[in-house]
Amino acid sequence: MPQTLTEKIIFAHLNGKTATVGQEIELKIDQTLTQDATGTMAYLQWEAIGLPEVQTELSVSYVDHNTLQMGFRNPDDHRYLQSVAARYGLVFSPPGTGICHQLHLENFAKPGKTLIGSDSHTPTAGGLGALAIGAGGLSVAMAMAGEPYKMTMPKVFRIWLTGKLSGFAGAKDVILHLLKILSVKGGVGAVMEYDGPGVATLSVPERATITNMGAELGATTSIFPSDEQTRRFLATMGREEDFLPLAADEGAKYDREIAINLCELEPLAACPHMPDKVVPVRELDGLKVNQVAIGSCTNSSYSDLKAVAELVRGKKISEDCEMFLSPGSKQVMKMLMDENLLAAFLDFGGRLLESSCGPCIGMGGSPCSGGVSVRTFNRNFEGRSGTLDAQVYLVSPLTAAMCALHGKFTDPATWGEFPPKAELPKKAPSIRDLFHFPKEQSVRLQTQVVRGPNIVPLSPFDPLPQSLTLPVLLKVGDNITTDHIMPAGAEITALRSNIPAISRHVFSRVDSEFVDRCDKAASGIIVAGENYGQGSSREHAALAPRHLGIRIVLARSFARIHRANLINFGILPLIIDEKSYTALQLSDIVEIDITKLASGQNIEIFCQTGNFTAKNDLSSYELEVVRAGGLLNTVRKNK
Numbered sequence: 001m002p003q004t005l006t007e008k009i010i011f012a013h014l015n016g017k018t019a020t021v022g023q024e025i026e027l028k029i030d031q032t033l034t035q036d037a038t039g040t041m042a043y044l045q046w047e048a049i050g051l052p053e054v055q056t057e058l059s060v061s062y063v064d065h066n067t068l069q070m071g072f073r074n075p076d077d078h079r080y081l082q083s084v085a086a087r088y089g090l091v092f093s094p095p096g097t098g099i100c101h102q103l104h105l106e107n108f109a110k111p112g113k114t115l116i117g118s119d120s121h122t123p124t125a126g127g128l129g130a131l132a133i134g135a136g137g138l139s140v141a142m143a144m145a146g147e148p149y150k151m152t153m154p155k156v157f158r159i160w161l162t163g164k165l166s167g168f169a170g171a172k173d174v175i176l177h178l179l180k181i182l183s184v185k186g187g188v189g190a191v192m193e194y195d196g197p198g199v200a201t202l203s204v205p206e207r208a209t210i211t212n213m214g215a216e217l218g219a220t221t222s223i224f225p226s227d228e229q230t231r232r233f234l235a236t237m238g239r240e241e242d243f244l245p246l247a248a249d250e251g252a253k254y255d256r257e258i259a260i261n262l263c264e265l266e267p268l269a270a271c272p273h274m275p276d277k278v279v280p281v282r283e284l285d286g287l288k289v290n291q292v293a294i295g296s297c298t299n300s301s302y303s304d305l306k307a308v309a310e311l312v313r314g315k316k317i318s319e320d321c322e323m324f325l326s327p328g329s330k331q332v333m334k335m336l337m338d339e340n341l342l343a344a345f346l347d348f349g350g351r352l353l354e355s356s357c358g359p360c361i362g363m364g365g366s367p368c369s370g371g372v373s374v375r376t377f378n379r380n381f382e383g384r385s386g387t388l389d390a391q392v393y394l395v396s397p398l399t400a401a402m403c404a405l406h407g408k409f410t411d412p413a414t415w416g417e418f419p420p421k422a423e424l425p426k427k428a429p430s431i432r433d434l435f436h437f438p439k440e441q442s443v444r445l446q447t448q449v450v451r452g453p454n455i456v457p458l459s460p461f462d463p464l465p466q467s468l469t470l471p472v473l474l475k476v477g478d479n480i481t482t483d484h485i486m487p488a489g490a491e492i493t494a495l496r497s498n499i500p501a502i503s504r505h506v507f508s509r510v511d512s513e514f515v516d517r518c519d520k521a522a523s524g525i526i527v528a529g530e531n532y533g534q535g536s537s538r539e540h541a542a543l544a545p546r547h548l549g550i551r552i553v554l555a556r557s558f559a560r561i562h563r564a565n566l567i568n569f570g571i572l573p574l575i576i577d578e579k580s581y582t583a584l585q586l587s588d589i590v591e592i593d594i595t596k597l598a599s600g601q602n603i604e605i606f607c608q609t610g611n612f613t614a615k616n617d618l619s620s621y622e623l624e625v626v627r628a629g630g631l632l633n634t635v636r637k638n639k
Ligand code: MIC
Pocket: 037, 038, 065, 118, 119, 120, 121, 134, 361, 379, 488, 535, 536, 537, 538
């Protein structure tokens, strides 16, 4: 039977013989990655599993999200992560080296390998043919322990590319176009597999922009074939030996086909406050722009930033606008320096930031009140920039540079000559010696793990009682993101390794009384609309509500990673229909007989305003985990 590229990699890593779409599969994991904001929790859980060393081919711990070091919390987290890596045999990437996904693409990702990462943009590595999936920290800790990764066998969509990008259209416009077609929930349960003659025209960094932002479709992951472009990229990175040609078989069957002619694309922008609110840039002509930010794991490659530098060379930024630049890695930074491109950017009036996530996760660089911020990032959720009433637009690097030049959006038809595409050189300067590679076992075993006072070990969670009678403590609408549930930003992210402290901020930007209600009720339920928990992989969005006593989420539908995180921390995710969603109100008391819960069987819910049936789509293993009060309890029990 001809296979899709996704099936090829899945079948080569399958623990078991068959894989049916929609059924649970177990995947052998070759590589893992973590970043600091999810990493501390992942490694506390890893330590609780109690193994002497990681069992994967490669596990990397990056520090890129919170590098501000305001007070002891952050630097203590970094020191903890460094010492865990040294103790258990991981590669450690110190703060400032770069953004995890950019660094992984440059240095470690390999075609045909499986990778899971505690960050939703892990699919970036799909740009060079890896099957790279975002997951919660606990799932990553389990993979480091050599456990197969349990996931739902995805559908596969073929995105058939023809033609070639032209004019000012860039890779970002390809994924914005797809977001417009599919929406932020259109990819749930599916892998986006790119194919067709247009693929060969895209470089690996361009492909990585597209697979990176495939996360915003809700997709399991996105993947490109591994071809001559891949070989060339790996050669530039000094690791051609990692090349492996890979493609789908001719005649492979797909669940859906979407054709995109690259020649027809034009510069696009995602408008506030969702990545799928996409319009052509020409329609925004005249809209004043206060801030431009270029960088993030979506658009911070050498080619992206060189194109920007060439465009602004010899020009001056609009006086009403500011502009930030965060190169994706020190390698990119060095390449820009070597070609005197940073000077072009600085002379333009730009502000250079460290190679880290920075403004993308609200770590500085917030816009002014009500300000319009134009960013090359992947998320524009309300408040994520750190300014609650800011209006954030997502665009390509060239569109962003044009906004900085004019201080407003302008029609691309007036932009003139298109700057030549910035090609990668044959050889890029290596920064590999900046990573801390694992030492020999005798040294590792003597390494002490260092914990600062902000690192509070997880307190155990109790199993699910036989019957639950709980009040509805919050009712929210569709597309609630993990940024709504567990906001980021400098102050709150510094508490990522301290669950009691960070849980005081749950839903703080949505309903400032939620935490008080949880305190009073001790335990309760959240009712939500479609696509609950979209966005980030941060398990704090499950862990902190669980700490506050949330035992069940009743939603119209769930985002993939968040659903898995809820289960991992013992929260029961059940699906309700439109009628029940409309009927359920804040403070309603609902009652569920947990003993009646059986895998795949719907469950009766009693409520004073009327009973209803909820859909239970948990596998028997997932049910076992929820009943036990979470995955760590399950693992301990089965040991
Ligand atoms: C994000 O882009 O939202 C983050 C910050 O990278 C998250 C992870 C986190 O919350 O730590 C993600 O995408 O998974």
